Amino acid sequence: MAEFMEKQFDFIDEEEKELMEPLLKDIDKYVSGLTPEKKALYKKAAENTMKKLKKAEKISLLISHDDLEAIKKRAEFYGIPFKIMINSIIHRYNNGGLIDRISEKKIGKKTRV
Numbered sequence: 001m002a003e004f005m006e007k008q009f010d011f012i013d014e015e016e017k018e019l020m021e022p023l024l025k026d027i028d029k030y031v032s033g034l035t036p037e038k039k040a041l042y043k044k045a046a047e048n049t050m051k052k053l054k055k056a057e058k059i060s061l062l063i064s065h066d067d068l069e070a071i072k073k074r075a076e077f078y079g080i081p082f083k084i085m086i087n088s089i090i091h092r093y094n095n096g097g098l099i100d101r102i103s104e105k106k107i108g109k110k111t112r113v
Helices: 003-008 014-025 027-031 036-054 065-078 082-094 101-107
Strands: none
Touching (some): 014 027, 014 082, 065 082
């Protein structure tokens, strides 16, 4: 990965860097057909995402072996690293994107958590 990209992504682990490397190597192939306006829009979105990610905090988490294996299998199915899957689950939970099935059974309607 190019040196300037190393600095940009110093907060991600080696597995994630390996996944990004082929994409970054062929970046021109993906953006060559975009209009200047679209490029500017995507660049701004990427910059905003990077700002948020740099503010991210690392945590240690105890999780049961069975739950971790289930998450790893589901992440593999979707073709993403399991840490990204866990982050996505937390993000969706915090933004009301997950349905609480236990509450649904108790009160008879879908409850967003």
